Amino acid sequence: MRADQWLLFGHLIGVLTLFVAIALENLILVFTLRARTVEQLRSATIFEPLLPRLFPIGVVLILGFGIGLVAHSGEFKFGQAWIDLALGLVIVLTIMGPTVQGRRNDHIRAEARTAPNGPIPAGLAAKVRDPVLRTSVCISSWLAFSLVFLMARQPDWAGSWLTIVVFGLIGVSQSLVVSRVTADTLTE
Numbered sequence: 001m002r003a004d005q006w007l008l009f010g011h012l013i014g015v016l017t018l019f020v021a022i023a024l025e026n027l028i029l030v031f032t033l034r035a036r037t038v039e040q041l042r043s044a045t046i047f048e049p050l051l052p053r054l055f056p057i058g059v060v061l062i063l064g065f066g067i068g069l070v071a072h073s074g075e076f077k078f079g080q081a082w083i084d085l086a087l088g089l090v091i092v093l094t095i096m097g098p099t100v101q102g103r104r105n106d107h108i109r110a111e112a113r114t115a116p117n118g119p120i121p122a123g124l125a126a127k128v129r130d131p132v133l134r135t136s137v138c139i140s141s142w143l144a145f146s147l148v149f150l151m152a153r154q155p156d157w158a159g160s161w162l163t164i165v166v167f168g169l170i171g172v173s174q175s176l177v178v179s180r181v182t183a184d185t186l187t188e
Helices: 003-034 038-044 048-072 081-114 122-128 131-153 157-187
Strands: none
Touching (some): 003 081, 003 131, 038 081, 038 122, 048 081, 081 122, 081 131, 131 157
16 A cells, blocks of 8 residues: 555544544534433433544544645645645634533533432523534534535635535534524423
8 A cells, every 4th residue: 555545544534533523522412402301411411521532533633644645645735725724624623622612511511410310400401502512513513524525626715715614604504403493392
């Protein structure tokens, strides 16, 4: 196997790891929003401690092998729109994940562990329904899909920016739908 094939393999393992973490984060979000008791909330957040392990592994593999691919390849170069924007977006998502979603998820899990059994206390319920958490998870998930689209299509600058904007708007739309469904479920 050639070096660039190993680099691509490592990069793709990073992408798979990242998407496993994203799927898990979205499942945690859905199940926390559906929880009606503290016991259900504890169950919903049981796998949350995996996220601070999976996300960094995925990002390190993506960045390390991705930068290696660009450095090793005669075809891919920094300065190409899709490479530069994908690199920037990975960095932004790497900062946003632990600071926005990670902290909120950690607080929810910690409070659920110490809360008494029964209905979710109002303060904890407000944290679970936090629109910033919901919006951040939805947008970052769709922006990760935009990274895959950028890698597959390799568009120019206009196409790369358009890709990021469109996938970001899909994330905003999903967040609004989740918000409406959550509000409808809570009023039933």
